[in-house]
Amino acid sequence: MDFTLPQYDPFRMLPEIFMLLWALWVFTYDLITKRQKEAAVGYMALIGPAVPLLFIVFYLTGLLPESWRYGGSGFGAMFFNDTTAMFFKIVFLGAAIMAIGSSFGITKQKIVNHRGEFYGLLLFSTLGMMFLASSNELLTLYIGLELTTIPLFVLAAFFKDDKLSVEAGVKYFVIGAFSSALLLYGMSFLYGLSGTTGLVQMKMNMAVVFLSYRDIGVILLGGIVLLVAGVGFKLALPPFHQWAPDVYEGSPTPIAAFLSVGSKAAGLVAFGKIFVNGLMAFFGPEQAPNDWGMLVGLLAILAMVIGNVVAIRQTNIKRMLAYSSIAQAGYIMIGMVVLNEHGMASVAYYIFAYMFANMGAFAAVAIFEDQTGSCQIEDYKGLAKTSPVFAVSLSLFLLSLVGIPPLAGFLAKYKVFAAAISMATVDPSASWLYWLVGVGVLTAVFSLFYYANVMRLMFFSNEEPRHKITYSVPALCVLLLGLAGIVVFGIYAEPILKLVRTIPADFGLYIP
Amino acid sequence: MAEPGIVFWILAVVTVASAVMVVTLKNIFHCALALILCLFSVAGIYILLNAEFLAAAQVLIYVGAVAILMIFAIMLTSNLASKAIRQSNEQVMVGTVVSVLFCGGMLALIYLTDKAIVSEETGVAFWRQVRGTLPADNVASLGGYLMTKFMLPFEVVSVLLLAAMIGAIVLARKEKA
Numbered sequence: 001m002d003f004t005l006p007q008y009d010p011f012r013m014l015p016e017i018f019m020l021l022w023a024l025w026v027f028t029y030d031l032i033t034k035r036q037k038e039a040a041v042g043y044m045a046l047i048g049p050a051v052p053l054l055f056i057v058f059y060l061t062g063l064l065p066e067s068w069r070y071g072g073s074g075f076g077a078m079f080f081n082d083t084t085a086m087f088f089k090i091v092f093l094g095a096a097i098m099a100i101g102s103s104f105g106i107t108k109q110k111i112v113n114h115r116g117e118f119y120g121l122l123l124f125s126t127l128g129m130m131f132l133a134s135s136n137e138l139l140t141l142y143i144g145l146e147l148t149t150i151p152l153f154v155l156a157a158f159f160k161d162d163k164l165s166v167e168a169g170v171k172y173f174v175i176g177a178f179s180s181a182l183l184l185y186g187m188s189f190l191y192g193l194s195g196t197t198g199l200v201q202m203k204m205n206m207a208v209v210f211l212s213y214r215d216i217g218v219i220l221l222g223g224i225v226l227l228v229a230g231v232g233f234k235l236a237l238p239p240f241h242q243w244a245p246d247v248y249e250g251s252p253t254p255i256a257a258f259l260s261v262g263s264k265a266a267g268l269v270a271f272g273k274i275f276v277n278g279l280m281a282f283f284g285p286e287q288a289p290n291d292w293g294m295l296v297g298l299l300a301i302l303a304m305v306i307g308n309v310v311a312i313r314q315t316n317i318k319r320m321l322a323y324s325s326i327a328q329a330g331y332i333m334i335g336m337v338v339l340n341e342h343g344m345a346s347v348a349y350y351i352f353a354y355m356f357a358n359m360g361a362f363a364a365v366a367i368f369e370d371q372t373g374s375c376q377i378e379d380y381k382g383l384a385k386t387s388p389v390f391a392v393s394l395s396l397f398l399l400s401l402v403g404i405p406p407l408a409g410f411l412a413k414y415k416v417f418a419a420a421i422s423m424a425t426v427d428p429s430a431s432w433l434y435w436l437v438g439v440g441v442l443t444a445v446f447s448l449f450y451y452a453n454v455m456r457l458m459f460f461s462n463e464e465p466r467h468k469i470t471y472s473v474p475a476l477c478v479l480l481l482g483l484a485g486i487v488v489f490g491i492y493a494e495p496i497l498k499l500v501r502t503i504p505a506d507f508g509l510y511i512p
Numbered sequence: 513m514a515e516p517g518i519v520f521w522i523l524a525v526v527t528v529a530s531a532v533m534v535v536t537l538k539n540i541f542h543c544a545l546a547l548i549l550c551l552f553s554v555a556g557i558y559i560l561l562n563a564e565f566l567a568a569a570q571v572l573i574y575v576g577a578v579a580i581l582m583i584f585a586i587m588l589t590s591n592l593a594s595k596a597i598r599q600s601n602e603q604v605m606v607g608t609v610v611s612v613l614f615c616g617g618m619l620a621l622i623y624l625t626d627k628a629i630v631s632e633e634t635g636v637a638f639w640r641q642v643r644g645t646l647p648a649d650n651v652a653s654l655g656g657y658l659m660t661k662f663m664l665p666f667e668v669v670s671v672l673l674l675a676a677m678i679g680a681i682v683l684a685r686k687e688k689a
Contacts, residue, residue: 003656005663020671027678078664117682124675131668140665147672154679160687169683218628222621 006076013074015052015089016130022048023123030116038115042104042474045119046097049126053093056086060499077136077198084269084506085133087348087499091265091355092129096122098359099258101478105370106252110159118158121151122258129266138187138197141270145183145234148266149176152259156251168250175233175243183230189223190278199278203508206279220279224292227274228299234267237333238302241326245314248322253369256318257362260325261355268332268351272344276336276507293337297436300337303330304443312450317365317377320450321358324401327447328354334436335416340426341504342419348500349415353408353489357400360482364394367475372467382465383458390469391458393479398451400486403444408490413444520560526553541586541593548579565651 010017026048030041059070071081100119107115128147135141153176157169191197194205210217229240236244248256275292307327314320332354335347367390369375384391400409417437424433471479489496526549533546551574558567586592600607647653658666 003660005660008664075664076661078662113687114682117678121675121679121682124671127671139662140668143665143668143672147668147675150672151675151679154683157683160683218624219621222617225617 006078007073008075009073011068011074012070012072012081013079013134014070015055016127016134018052019048019123019127019130022051023120023127026123027116027120030114030120035113035115038108039104041115041119042100042107045100045123046474048119048123049093049096049100052130053090053097056089056093060086074134077200078140079131079134080136081134082506083499083502084272084344084348087503088133088265088269088351089130091351092126092133092262095258095262095265095355095359096126098355098363098478098481099254099262101474101481102257102359102363102366103252103254104472104474105366106254109370110252114158118155121155122255125149125151125155125258126262129262129269132266133269135273136199138191138199138202138274141273142180142184142187145266145270146180148263149180149234152176152255152263155255156247156259158252158255162250164250165252166250168247171243172247172251175247179230179233179240181230182226182233186223186226186230187274189219189226190274193220193223199273202278224275224279224295228292228295231267231271231274232299235264235271235329235333236322236326237299237329238306238326239299241303241306244326245319245322248325249316249318249375253318253362253366253375256322257359257366260321260362261351261358264325264329265351265355268336268347271336272347272507276339276344276509293339294432296333297337297432300330300333300436301439303327303333304439308443308447308450311447312453314450315377316375317380317454318362318375320377320454321361321365324447324451325358327443328358328401331413331416331440331444334420334433334440337436338419338423338433339509340419340423341501341509342415342422344504344507344509345497345500346412346415346419348503349493349496350412352496352500353400353412353486356482356485356489357397357407357409360479360486361394361397361401363475363478363482364390364397367469367471367479368467370475371469377454377457379466380454381457381461381463383467383469386465386467387469390471390479391455393483395455395458396483396486398454400490402448402451406487406490408486408493411490411493413440417441520557523553523556523560526550527557535599538596538599539593540595540597541583543599544579544582544586547582548575551575551579562646563650565654 026041026045029044030037033040055064056070058064059068064070071083071086073080099122103118103122107118111118125148128144128149128151130144132141132144132148135144149172153169153173156172157166159165187197190202193209194202196202196205206220231237232240233243244260248260251259275296279292304327307323307325307330311320311323311327314323332347332350335343335350337343338346365375368380372379396407400407403409403413405411417440420433420437420440424430424437530546530550530553534543534550537543537546551570555567555570555575558564558570
């Protein structure tokens with residue numbers, strides 16, 4: 001036995017440590033102000049993700065002093081800051097900021113007693129995602145995923161008097177527990193095959209095992225099926241998607257937004273780490289995706305078709321966005337099965353663009369809901385006459401989700417499709433990727449129907465609008481932040497693209 | 513692979529039978545008792561696998577703490593213990609099909625893996641190769657690893673428990689009108 005403490009450096013976990021302490025401070029602050037200062041708690045909570053976000057951005061842009069070496073290993077294989085970790089932390093923290101910013105309405109009206117807990121649990125969930133992004137090891141990965149979802153169960157059920165919200169909480173809890181069990185079962189197979197939980201070591205051990213016992217692959221396939229099902233639930237990838245619309249509909253809207261972006265991105269990181277990094281031992285560069293690729297590709301097709309088709313029939317805008325996010329997960333998974341230097345990079349850019357557009361759309365829905373109490377699409381009729389800014393920004397978010405140039409969503413879809421095509425042209429055995437791209441393009445065009453339906457109601461309805469939107473400062477800031485994100489990074493994406501180009505290397509993928 | 517002994521078969525039958533009882537019995541109190549039996553026999557299987565610490569933890573935490581709390585909750589909720597409940601809904605057929613398929617898949621997996629490890633010697637060599645030998649003292653090495661290599665996840669779990677506790681209090685608390 002070798003009981004020595006691994007090399008550790010708390011400095012590399014500074015953002016996480018700050019988040020933890022700040023979440024505790026938010027709980028405390030709400031208590032010592034006797035739960036009276038509703039807005040102050042919100043602003044206080046905003047500092048939680050904002051400071052780590054600035055820290056990471058400063059590090060990546062080289063604004064931190066040279067001696068502050070943030071990247072690298074923080075605790076052996078348990079904690080590692082590579083570009084992937086930092087990039088996804090930016091996505092998580094950005095989603096958390098936008099979720100908190102659009103929560104000011106509900107903490108004013110609906111949540112009277114537990115504002116500190118609401119924000120604090122949101123910060124805890126973000127903290128879990130950050131640990132997940134930095135993990136290089138199955139155990140930390142699993143614990144990070146649990147720390148992400150357990151606070152979200154509570155947040156989904158936060159309106160205790162609202163039947164729908166409680167239903168959402170219970171459903172999410174049962175599904176979350178079930179999928180975690182599947183995930184753990186799959187992980188135990190990987191551990192049994194490789195004798196280690198470290199992802200890098202796992203790769204090497206499995207290579208050795210397979211050299212001597214080729215037929216043992218069937219148990220790996222069993223593990224892969226279980227892991228795909230487990231992560232599929234977290235990503236709401238069909239056929240594991242049924243929970244998503246009900247949970248999004250019942251949860252507080254900012255939490256639904258955070259679920260659809262933050263929790264989805266967390267599932268993606270977990271997927272990338274286990275499958276792209278851990279299970280790619282025998283597949284060199286320029287080779288076809290291995291046996292899990294086809295399986296996931298099939299799920300991606302299902303996601304794009306089911307998500308986009310069922311979304312058309314929805315009358316509740318939160319349910320519509322839920323199905324839209326199911327479809328978006330399908331597009332993202334196209335990038336995931338492309339195992340070359342473009343695959344993970346396109347996934348990362350996609351989730352970045354998706355964060356701004358989806359958080360923005362949900363923020364607009366939250367603003368509307370705070371003032372009218374309604375989530376019905378038909379209530380948006382004629383809004384362009386009374387609230388043009390609102391109508392235009394919601395339309396831009398939806399257009400970015402469709403992928404209309406010059407918004408960021410276009411470039412994201414383009415990168416994902418281009419990655420798949422680049423792989424399929426090089427490698428004949430990956431020609432099934434053409435099918436994925438074909439379905440992707442068709443369903444993207446199809447999706448314009450239901451997104452455009454909302455715009456049609458807002459702009460071209462002859463009925464007199466029933467509502468006029470006024471904005472609170474934080475909600476307006478979130479809208480503007482989302483707009484800035486999809487417009488600026490749609491037109492001038494070079495800094496982000498430069499960053500995501502280094503991501504495939506973290507997953508052992510070839511870079512020319 | 514070595515033939516499992518009679519103890520294993522007894523434990524296996526008890527585990528499966530009590531697990532089926534948990535999801536089929538009409539009285540929720542009986543369900544809880546069946547669950548205790550199920551968890552207890554799983555602890556027995558852990559002992560057969562040389563994981564005595566896991567078995568002790570299973571008995572202490574699941575049989576001792578969790579199950580007792582569940583029984584308390586049932587008995588303190590008025591009329592719950594005497595009520596007959598329906599444990600299935602209209603989707604019982606779908607559920608049965610999925611579980612049978614899953615069970616069949618797992619059995620096939622075990623069978624095929626067993627066949628892939630051709631003889632006793634290669635089987636043992638295979639597991640040696642991937643896993644190394646068992647430590648002489650389970651508990652000591654577990655504790656050692658928790659305090660060294662796995663200290664960070666150990667600490668993160670405490671944050672997780674804190675989050676779960678706060679969440680439970682928020683949800684269970686009675687609000688002032």
